[in-house]
Each structure stands twice: as C-alpha cells, then as structure tokens.
Amino acid sequence: MTTPNRTDPRLELINTARSFYQKGWMVGTAGNLSIRLADGSFWITASGRSKGELLLSDFVCIDASGKVQASSIDVKPSAETAIHQILYTLFPEAQACYHIHSVESNLVTNFTPEDDLPLPPLEMLKGLGVYADNPSCVIPIFANHLQVSRIAAEIQQRFTNTSAQIPALLIRNHGVTVWASSPTAARNYIEIIEYIFRYMVGARSLGI
Ligand SMILES: CSCCC(=O)C(=O)COP(=O)(O)O
Numbered sequence: 001m002t003t004p005n006r007t008d009p010r011l012e013l014i015n016t017a018r019s020f021y022q023k024g025w026m027v028g029t030a031g032n033l034s035i036r037l038a039d040g041s042f043w044i045t046a047s048g049r050s051k052g053e054l055l056l057s058d059f060v061c062i063d064a065s066g067k068v069q070a071s072s073i074d075v076k077p078s079a080e081t082a083i084h085q086i087l088y089t090l091f092p093e094a095q096a097c098y099h100i101h102s103v104e105s106n107l108v109t110n111f112t113p114e115d116d117l118p119l120p121p122l123e124m125l126k127g128l129g130v131y132a133d134n135p136s137c138v139i140p141i142f143a144n145h146l147q148v149s150r151i152a153a154e155i156q157q158r159f160t161n162t163s164a165q166i167p168a169l170l171i172r173n174h175g176v177t178v179w180a181s182s183p184t185a186a187r188n189y190i191e192i193i194e195y196i197f198r199y200m201v202g203a204r205s206l207g208i
C-alpha cells in the first residue's frame with residue numbers, strides 16, 4: 001500500500017480525474033492524466049483504470065529516458081503514454097498533460113475534414129493565452145490511428161514544423177489533450193476548451 005503524503009503529486013491528479021469523471025469527460029476508463037517531476041520523470045495514470053476512483057497505486061512512473069519504472073505487474077502505463085512523452089519533449093515548459101473524452105470534443109472533430117479546426121473568437125480564448133481583437137485561432141486535429149505511436153509521430157511532425165497557437169490538440173472521434181506549466185493550469189485549459197466546444201456544438205444546433 002503506497003502511503004501518501006500531502007505533497008504527493010498524484011493526489012491532485014486523483015482529485016482532478018474524479019472531477020472530470022463526474023462531468024462525464026472520463027467515463028468508462030477514458031482519458032489519462034500525467035504530471036512531470038523535477039527530475040524529468042512523470043507519473044501517468046495506469047491503463048484501463050476507472051478515473052472516478054483512482055488510487056495512488058493506479059499510477060506508473062516513467063523516467064526521463066522513457067523507461068517504465070518498476071511497478072506491480074498488473075499495473076501498465078496508459079496506452080497513450082507516447083502522446084504525453086512527445087508533448088513533454090516538444091514543450092519543455094510543460095509540467096502536466098491531460099487527455100479526456102468528452103462528447104463535445106468528439107463532435108467538433110466532425111465539423112471539418114481538415115486537420116485544423118477554427119475556434120470562435122470568444123473571450124474564453126484568453127484563458128488559453130490568446131489575447132487579440134477578433135482572435136483567429138485554430139486547434140489541430142490528428143487522425144485517430146489504432147497505433148498510438150503513429151499519432152505521437154504525427155504530433156511531433158506537426159509541432160516541429162508549426163508552432164501551437166494554443167496548448168491543446170484534438171484526436172478525431174477520440175478526445176482532446178492539453179499541456180500546461182502546472183496541473184492547475186492544465187485543469188483550467190481542459191475546462192476552457194470544453195466550454196468552447198460546448199459553445200460550438202450549441203451554436204451549430206441553433207444554426208449560428
Ligand atoms: C475506453 S478508453 C480507450 C483508450 C483511450 O483512448 C484512453 O484515453 C484511455 O486509455 P488508458 O490506456 O490511458 O486507460
């Protein structure tokens with residue numbers, strides 16, 4: 001039994017996962033959260049665990065070289081660990097990476113066949129660091145390959161060639177991922193991008 005102390009970074013991920021689960025964003029074991037430590041390693045949620053009732057033992061530590069730290073044999077790292085790894089490599093300032101499966105993040109990926117989804121010029125974009133009069137902003141969409149390593153490779157290629165306008169990306173008919181300089185910022189980014197997706201879905205249903 002892992003004995004927690006108040007500063008254990010996994011505790012914040014447990015609370016956030018429970019909150020996202022209660023919002024319907026991490027149902028049926030969907031989604032994965034990770035937090036990077038000072039030595040470059042990161043904790044990530046174990047694969048296939050209910051995100052509404054995570055325990056400290058439902059996390060796997062990945063070291064700075066990408067090696068899975070010894071953990072009990074029945075605890076495997078998230079199937080999408082490669083995506084967290086590539087985002088931590090691409091964005092050295094990132095200390096947290098959150099991925100959820102909301103209905104809205106799936107719906108909006110069907111608003112366009114392109115690999116960029118324009119976002120409406122909402123005030124909420126400021127919460128993602130976009131400050132401009134009439135902001136023109138897109139979120140990239142990646143194909144939902146069965147092989148996660150292909151998704152990670154396409155993320156690496158995309159962000160090596162073009163900078164990210166916002167710290168978020170979509171995987172078509174799958175979900176949304178954000179990265180941030182702290183777990184609190186990552187939680188806020190998820191809430192903000194989900195607000196924007198809810199607006200987009202609502203606007204489309206109203207014909208706006
Ligand atoms: C029913 S969720 C399918 C897998 C997935 O997309 C996900 O986000 C959770 O995978 P994990 O291995 O992190 O449990």
Ligand SMILES: [Zn+2]
Nearest residue numbers: 031080174175
């Ligand atoms: Zn997923």
